[in-house]
Amino acid sequence: MKKVLFINTGGTISSSYQENGLTPTQSAENILAEIPELKEICDIDAHNLMSIDSTNTQPEDWASIARMVHRSLNQYDGIVIAHGTDTMAYTASALSFMLGTVDKPVVVTGSQVSILAEHSDSKKNVIDSFLTACGEVAGVFVVFNGKIINGSRSSKIRTRSYNAFESINYPYIGLVENGKVVYTEGVFADRGTVRHPYNDGYASEVFLLRLIPGTNPAIFDAIRSLGYKGIVIEGFGMGGVPFKERSLISKIEELMKDGMSIVVTTQCPYEGGDLTIYEVGQKVLEKGVIPGYDMTTEALVTKMMWALGQTTDPAGVARIMATNYVDEVSLPADATSL
Structure with missing residues (x-):
């Protein structure tokens, strides 16, 4: 059974209603406890890196996530990151560049509705993400509403609907259907990409x-x-x-x-x-x-x-x-x- 690291950074998926509205309160362990089916997919270690609404995400946070992922990749078969949807595409893009050419799946996901809600999209998104993290295709991906999206091509295009994210000017890496990952045929053919090493340097200006x-x-x-x-x-x-x-x-x-x-x-x-x-x-x-x-x-x-x-x-x-x-x-x- 493969081993996957689950990193929680906050967002709607980990939120509950507080005095001033939805606020991240749930730990990585709390999220996993709501989805017992994950035990059948892989062995999971949980880590709470930060707990913020992704609107508050800063470039410094991208670098912190990148360092955590970079330090952990050799120990795991894949990594899943729980993140708020509002700036998820920025984080996925930043990680794509900072992490360099990765040889394992790094998946960013979240939800439009809290893990604590009865009809949340969070459970499906998390399960789909772990299935993708256990897959054989390496890269930084956004997994949302059954779609596997190249992280650097992802964009949030809807504020409320479960199909909030789209792949822009690029085919889906694949889909998760009925508990199985189906990769898009030929999606990586003739990529022409340039391998690059890890570098979490940035200038926010x-x-x-x-x-x-x-x-x-x-x-x-x-x-x-x-x-x-x-x-x-x-x-x-x-x-x-x-x-x-x-x-x-x-x-x-x-x-x-x-x-x-x-x-x-x-x-x-x-x-x-x-x-x-x-x-x-x-x-x-x-x-x-x-x-x-x-x-x-x-x-x-x-x-x-x-x-x-x-x-x-x-x-x-x-x-x-x-x-x-x-x-x-x-x-x-x-x-x-x-």
């Missing part, structure tokens, strides 16, 4: 800017004054950035000349961006911004933090952002890679 019509160019002066080292800009459509009235181009160029790394991506979650198609994309691309391609916002933000934790050289950051480490991005043939 990354700003996410979603453009709206009328965005004031002076916003970039404010971002610079706050000490940010990188910006992820969600442009319009394919990634367009205004260059006429209230043009943002000169400010972007100014910040890049000062050594700031800037990614431009699309606000649309599906199908990715392409800055080469329209003039509003080419104008900013020719200034040297980093294309976001089809990465999720969560992956772009955490990857840039991770990149800036390794180097502040804009060329080095650009090379890291244009490298496919964990199938987080579909790169065109002419993209620069390490």
Whole structure:
């Protein structure tokens, strides 16, 4: 029987109603006690790393989780992490980069309803996660509502429904059906990924800017004054950035000349961006911004933090952002890679 480590970090799955609303109160042991069926799947060790609502999650917490997982991987066949849903995709993406190329399953899961509730989705999600953690496919995954999702392609798209998470621009790793894991055929064929070692370094000074019509160019002066080292800009459509009235181009160029790394991506979650198609994309691309391609916002933000934790050289950051480490991005043939 395989041995799996269960790490509790909090979230709805471990919450109960308190004076000020749902608050994480349940330990890893409490969660496991509610699901006796798990004893038939594997041997489990439990660890309580933290107990927070995931809205309060900080980059420091990603590094703490990564260190715990990294220290434990040699002792277990797989690892399951209970986490709040609100920032789960950020944590799964950050772990994908920090942990390096893993040779065992690391599964992040949670629930929309507390483990203590009568009709909770938590039991199914946890059982599915342990089945995945006992599987033969390695990587960092989000397991939710029967779907096994590449961690760096996961995104929360619904606030209440049990099918809260989706795999963005990438097929499911597999599904859990009737107590069995069914992997997607050929999902890892021709991956083109680059193996990388464990590195939990990061720089949290990354700003996410979603453009709206009328965005004031002076916003970039404010971002610079706050000490940010990188910006992820969600442009319009394919990634367009205004260059006429209230043009943002000169400010972007100014910040890049000062050594700031800037990614431009699309606000649309599906199908990715392409800055080469329209003039509003080419104008900013020719200034040297980093294309976001089809990465999720969560992956772009955490990857840039991770990149800036390794180097502040804009060329080095650009090379890291244009490298496919964990199938987080579909790169065109002419993209620069390490």
